[in-house]
Structures are given as C-alpha cells and as structure tokens.
Amino acid sequence: MRAGYYTGDRTYEVREIPEREPKGDEVKIEVAWCGLCGTDIHKFEGKNGASPVIPPIILGHECSGIVTAVGPDVQYFKPGDRVAADPSFGCGKCIYCQQGLPNFCLERHGVAKGFSDYVYPPEQNVYKVSEDLDLRDAAFAEPLSCVIHGLDLIQIQGGATVAIYGLGSIGSLMLQMVKLSGASRIIVVEREPEKQKLALELGADYAVDDREIEQLAERLNIDYVIECIGLKQTMEQSFRIAGKNSKVLLFGLGDPDQPILMNQFEAYTKELSIYTSYLNPHTTKRAVALLESGKLNTDAIISASLSLEEMEEELKTQENAKKGKVMVRLSGKH
Ligand SMILES: [Zn+2]
Numbered sequence: 616m617r618a619g620y621y622t623g624d625r626t627y628e629v630r631e632i633p634e635r636e637p638k639g640d641e642v643k644i645e646v647a648w649c650g651l652c653g654t655d656i657h658k659f660e661g662k663n664g665a666s667p668v669i670p671p672i673i674l675g676h677e678c679s680g681i682v683t684a685v686g687p688d689v690q691y692f693k694p695g696d697r698v699a700a701d702p703s704f705g706c707g708k709c710i711y712c713q714q715g716l717p718n719f720c721l722e723r724h725g726v727a728k729g730f731s732d733y734v735y736p737p738e739q740n741v742y743k744v745s746e747d748l749d750l751r752d753a754a755f756a757e758p759l760s761c762v763i764h765g766l767d768l769i770q771i772q773g774g775a776t777v778a779i780y781g782l783g784s785i786g787s788l789m790l791q792m793v794k795l796s797g798a799s800r801i802i803v804v805e806r807e808p809e810k811q812k813l814a815l816e817l818g819a820d821y822a823v824d825d826r827e828i829e830q831l832a833e834r835l836n837i838d839y840v841i842e843c844i845g846l847k848q849t850m851e852q853s854f855r856i857a858g859k860n861s862k863v864l865l866f867g868l869g870d871p872d873q874p875i876l877m878n879q880f881e882a883y884t885k886e887l888s889i890y891t892s893y894l895n896p897h898t899t900k901r902a903v904a905l906l907e908s909g910k911l912n913t914d915a916i917i918s919a920s921l922s923l924e925e926m927e928e929e930l931k932t933q934e935n936a937k938k939g940k941v942m943v944r945l946s947g948k949h
C-alpha cells in the first residue's frame with residue numbers, strides 16, 4: 616500500500632509499505648478521503664503539531680473510508696461499514712484518561728495516519744457514518760470535532776455578538792457552527808476579498824479587515840472573539856477588540872517560539888476570559904451527527920481534491936491550501 620511521508624527538511628515522499636491484517640481490536644479501513652490539516656503543513660515546515668514531530672512520519676489524520684477487515688476482538692464493526700476515524704488515541708488508563716481528559720493522554724499517539732491506503736485504528740476510535748453521508752464530507756469529522764470542543768469551552772449564549780478571525784477551513788466551520796448556536800451578529804475578520812465574500816455567503820453579518828474591525832469594536836460590544844489564524848498580530852488584536860465581560864478563544868495554532876503580548880490592565884477592566892482548545896475529546900460523535908444533518912456546507916470550503924502524489928507540490932506551494940480545504944483522494948469512494 617502507498618503512504619505519504621513527511622521525510623524531514625520540507626520533503627515529502629510517497630512510499631510503498633506492507634499492508635497487513637488487523638490485530639486485536641483494530642479495524643482495518645480502506646481510506647477514501649483524508650483532509651489536509653494546517654498542522655500537516657506545520658509539520659512539513661519543521662514545526663511541531665499537537666505532538667513533537669520526528670520524521671519520517673505519515674501525514675494526515677482526518678480520514679474516512681470503508682471497513683475491509685476487523686481484528687478478532689472487534690465487537691461493533693464489520694467489513695463494508697462506512698466510517699470516520701478519530702486519530703487521537705486515549706489509553707483509558709492513565710491519570711488524564713481517568714479524569715475524562717483523553718486529549719492529554721500520556722500514551723496519546725496518532726492512530727489514523729490518513730495519507731495512506733489503509734489505516735488500523737482501534738475500535739474505540741472508529742465512528743459509523745450513514746449511507747447518505749458522502750465519504751469526502753465524513754473526512755470533516757476530525758476538524759469539526761476540534762471546532763465543537765472549542766465551542767463547548769466558551770459556551771456561546773444566544774443573541775451574542777461574535778467575531779471570528781480568518782476564513783480558512785477551520786474559520787469556515789467555526790462560522791457555520793456559531794450561526795447554528797444562535798448568535799445575533801457574526802463578524803468575520805479577513806483581508807482577502809474572496810474570503811470576505813464567502814463569509815457573507817456562509818452567514819456572516821459583517822466581513823471586515825483588521826482595520827475596520829477596530830472601528831466596529833467601538834460600536835458593538837463583542838462578546839466572543841474566536842481567533843482561527845494563529846498569527847501574533849491577530850491574536851494580540853483579539854484581546855483589544857473583545858468587549859466587556861467577553862471571552863477570547865485562541866483556536867489557531869501559533870508559532871511555538873513566538874510569545875504574544877496582552878495588556879493585563881486592559882484585560883482586567885474588561886474582565887476578559889481567555890481560552891485555548893486542545894484536540895477533540897468526546898466530540899466526534901456529535902461531529903458525525905452534524906455532518907449527517909446536512910446543516911454544514913463543506914463544498915464551499917473545499918478548494919481542491921488531490922491525489923497522494925500531487926501532495927508533494929501542494930505541500931511546497933500551498934497553492935490550494937491558501938484558498939480553502941484540500942482533500943486528499945485515496946480510494947476516492949463516495
Ligand atoms: Zn486536523
């Protein structure tokens with residue numbers, strides 16, 4: 616079978632590796648689609664993702680597919696099941712798993728490296744999806760589950776005013792989820808005219824650039840700011856535009872070596888709460904349910920569907936990733 620590796624120093628290679636049968640509680644999935652995540656690009660650029668990166672590693676963790684075989688201990692899956700995989704393993708035994716915090720599991724590792732023809736996650740990481748759900752959409756289960764966790768943390772109240780930084784693929788999901796949560800006004804902060812247009816199409820009330828938001832913030836009390844870019848300037852601006860009694864969620868992944876500045880006194884006078892969000896504990900089932908409901912527009916977010924081989928060029932140029940979500944076609948089944 617083929618697997619797409621990050622081989623260090625901004626290089627990527629498709630290698631042939633042996634295919635095997637599933638053991639124990641493993642579910643063997645023929646991967647249909649895998650999303651390219653911002654963290655894959657981070658890794659390719661030599662920065663750490665959610666975990667340290669020691670090449671060579673297989674990229675991808677947002678995959679869907681069809682079960683082709685199951686290990687002898689598997690109870691709930693059979694060949695032919697359509698599934699999405701949660702890539703984050705929780706051992707269930709360590710001190711964090713015991714507290715219901717599998718995102719901090721001491722044994723945590725990626726169990727569904729989706730840039731490959733087959734993955735073998737344990738049963739506990741596999742979720743059935745309905746016949747009607749397109750498998751390319753099912754591959755959104757992981758990024759959407761991360762978005763849901765972030766939103767679980769900040770608990771948006773009905774009628775709130777919400778600003779979202781960045782309309783990349785995460786920002787686009789965030790926007791649609793905030794819309795569903797009953798916010799009264801949604802402001803997307805984005806420099807690119809194309810993305811501003813998309814923001815309005817996806818339900819934003821305002822699409823403004825980083826200068827205009829400062830003026831808007833004087834008029835409106837922004838209750839929630841969700842930063843989905845991870846740049847120093849936009850993270851720092853998030854604190855400034857946040858209103859009284861507001862919450863800022865720093866969702867975008869920043870540079871590990873780049874601290875950011877916050878004026879404590881200003882934050883104090885606003886009674887600002889700052890949140891960060893790490894991975895996707897207990898949210899994959901809800902992500903699948905949302906995708907099945909058809910309430911989210913994924914077509915508008917996808918900028919390209921590419922083969923495993925075409926990812927070499929894409930990782931180098933990020934030509935399509937800059938415009939939206941890149942989906943990697945493995946079996947390409949729908
Ligand atoms: Zn991801």
Ligand SMILES: [Zn+2]
Nearest residue numbers: 706709712720
């Ligand atoms: Zn654990």
